[in-house]
Amino acid sequence: MPDDMLPDAVLPDAMLKVEGLTSHYGRIQALKGVDIEVAPGELVALVGGNGAGKTTLLRTLSGVQPASGGRVVFEGQDITQAKPHARVKRGIAQVPEGRQVWGPLSVEDNLRLGAVLRRDREIAQDLERVYAMFPILKERRRQAAGTLSGGQQQMLAMGRALLTKPRLLLLDEPSMGLAPILVEQILTSVADLKRQGVTIFLVEQNAFAALKIADRGYVLETGKVVLSDSGAALLANERVKEAYLGV
Amino acid sequence: METFLQFLFSGLTVGAVYAIVALGFTIIYNASDVINFAQGEFVMLGGMCTVFFSLWGLPLPVAAVAAVIVTSLIGVALNKLAIEPARGANVVTLIIITIGASIFLRGLAQVVFDKQFHRLPSFSGDAPIDVLGATLTPQSLWVMGGAAVIVVVLWYFFTRTTFGKSILATSHNRLAARLVGINVELVLLTSFALSAAIGALAGILVTPITLTSFDAGTMLALKGFAAAILGGMGNPLGAVVGGLLVGIAEAMGAGYLSSEYKDAVAFVIILGVLFVLPSGLFGRRGTERV
Ligand SMILES: Nc1ncnc2c1ncn2[C@@H]1O[C@H](COP(=O)(O)OP(=O)(O)OP(=O)(O)O)[C@@H](O)[C@H]1O
Numbered sequence: 386m387p388d389d390m391l392p393d394a395v396l397p398d399a400m401l402k403v404e405g406l407t408s409h410y411g412r413i414q415a416l417k418g419v420d421i422e423v424a425p426g427e428l429v430a431l432v433g434g435n436g437a438g439k440t441t442l443l444r445t446l447s448g449v450q451p452a453s454g455g456r457v458v459f460e461g462q463d464i465t466q467a468k469p470h471a472r473v474k475r476g477i478a479q480v481p482e483g484r485q486v487w488g489p490l491s492v493e494d495n496l497r498l499g500a501v502l503r504r505d506r507e508i509a510q511d512l513e514r515v516y517a518m519f520p521i522l523k524e525r526r527r528q529a530a531g532t533l534s535g536g537q538q539q540m541l542a543m544g545r546a547l548l549t550k551p552r553l554l555l556l557d558e559p560s561m562g563l564a565p566i567l568v569e570q571i572l573t574s575v576a577d578l579k580r581q582g583v584t585i586f587l588v589e590q591n592a593f594a595a596l597k598i599a600d601r602g603y604v605l606e607t608g609k610v611v612l613s614d615s616g617a618a619l620l621a622n623e624r625v626k627e628a629y630l631g632v
Numbered sequence: 633m634e635t636f637l638q639f640l641f642s643g644l645t646v647g648a649v650y651a652i653v654a655l656g657f658t659i660i661y662n663a664s665d666v667i668n669f670a671q672g673e674f675v676m677l678g679g680m681c682t683v684f685f686s687l688w689g690l691p692l693p694v695a696a697v698a699a700v701i702v703t704s705l706i707g708v709a710l711n712k713l714a715i716e717p718a719r720g721a722n723v724v725t726l727i728i729i730t731i732g733a734s735i736f737l738r739g740l741a742q743v744v745f746d747k748q749f750h751r752l753p754s755f756s757g758d759a760p761i762d763v764l765g766a767t768l769t770p771q772s773l774w775v776m777g778g779a780a781v782i783v784v785v786l787w788y789f790f791t792r793t794t795f796g797k798s799i800l801a802t803s804h805n806r807l808a809a810r811l812v813g814i815n816v817e818l819v820l821l822t823s824f825a826l827s828a829a830i831g832a833l834a835g836i837l838v839t840p841i842t843l844t845s846f847d848a849g850t851m852l853a854l855k856g857f858a859a860a861i862l863g864g865m866g867n868p869l870g871a872v873v874g875g876l877l878v879g880i881a882e883a884m885g886a887g888y889l890s891s892e893y894k895d896a897v898a899f900v901i902i903l904g905v906l907f908v909l910p911s912g913l914f915g916r917r918g919t920e921r922v
């Protein structure tokens with residue numbers, strides 16, 4: 386692919402800078418030098434097909450998967466080797482693929498454990514804010530999380546991540562396996578969060594829905610970024626249309 | 633009736649100890665998926681350390697507290713030196729590691745202490761208490777009461793404190809735990825310390841009745857493991873019920889059949905239950921997850 390297809394979106398004050406990031410599962414290389422930037426307040430989407438390395442990238446950003454090369458810089462600090470809890474403390478939260486709620490624990494316990502590292506006095510207030518955002522969670526707060534529907538579990542996973550009080554929220558396929566109406570609802574709340582000032586890095590296979598609400602987007606293929614542009618431009622891009630929008 | 637009650641009391645007393653050992657298995661298994669066969673050695677160390685610390689001049693209560701602390705530190709060291717370096721190894725390898733650790737701890741106890749049997753004085757004398765014609769020793773009450781207190785404290789810790797809940801969360805989904813910033817290494821360390829501490833406590837409470845020696849842990853680990861399996865591995869309520877059932881089965885077997893068969897009786901009952909309920913009395917039936 387010619388280099389001119391990779392416009393370097395060099396942001397002077399990027400919140401997150403990913404430089405030449407590589408990651409391996411044994412001998413399989415899942416990330417082959419990924420460069421990505423996210424500015425404060427942005428909603429950036431990452432789209433790509435099955436096995437492109439999207440989840441691996443997010444896992445590496447959260448520190449639950451080691452980087453084998455490259456750098457991750459968050460708010461000016463190199464965090465490439467930082468432990469997961471140190472990253473959460475700095476303000477990076479992730480809503481993982483497949484929700485990963487603690488099924489036997491109550492909805493409220495799931496949410497409260499999101500604040501496990503916090504010592505401030507605003508936890509109760511933030512809990513109420515999540516309940517206001519997803520009222521069904523309040524109704525079911527004493528129920529075991531495992532009894533919730535898929536969409537409700539997604540809301541719970543988002544609420545739990547929000548209780549870490551993140552400045553950067555990583556979302557891994559929040560629309561996966563949900564009915565269209567729920568996809569709409571979840572992505573609307575993602576857009577709302579952005580409006581409230583949370584910086585968002587959204588990974589989606591559902592490229593249309595993600596790019597529609599994104600400021601900018603990246604396309605990942607077999608461990609490499611192959612395209613990056615504004616959300617609108619990517620939606621109009623022939624290659625993207627053909628590969629990810631089924632047009 | 634009196635004999636039945638007598639056997640029941642003695643069954644509940646040993647059963648309480650098995651229940652605590654089974655809870656020790658459960659805590660470590662839930663946090664780390666490791667089946668720790670050195671669990672019995674924690675009980676032995678609790679008893680032996682108390683015996684020797686008091687021989688070396690410490691008053692009994694101080695010796696007991698010191699024994700619990702030392703045993704907890706040994707539990708932490710076991711995790712750090714033997715389990716952590718083998719992270720990612722398969723279940724069988726990890727079991728072999730813990731069996732190795734249990735043999736090592738037995739050897740260590742034999743060298744540091746000795747090969748003799750030892751006892752501790754009963755905490756509140758030996759005047760038997762008459763209950764409906766059967767007799768109960770004050771020390772039995774200590775064992776049952778102590779075990780009950782341990783169970784209540786653990787229940788409170790795991791269901792009412794943030795740290796306890798974060799250990800539970802880690803056992804249900806480690807990835808999610810790490811993503812909210814739960815320090816999984818600290819959770820593992822705490823689980824080993826906690827398992828070791830309750831094992832040591834059980835050992836201290838029961839030593840006035842059963843005596844102790846460097847190799848007292850082996851049978852306890854087997855019985856405690858059997859109890860945990862009987863109750864359903866990983867389920868704390870199952871561990872307690874399983875422990876009491878194994879203890880009662882054993883006491884009845886010894887009382888009504890022959891004490892030569894007491895170990896066999898317990899294991900036969902367990903095999904029978906597992907034949908009907910392969911995942912134990914309170915085990916997961918595979919429908920818990922959505
Ligand atoms: N635990 C693992 N062990 C070995 N290989 C893995 C593992 N997880 C992912 N991979 C491989 O790494 C590559 C990237 O996988 P990843 O899960 O990051 O893709 P993805 O873009 O998230 O895909 P999807 O859209 O299906 O979620 C794939 O080739 C996958 O097979």
Ligand SMILES: [Mg+2]
Nearest residue numbers: 439440441482
């Ligand atoms: Mg994925």
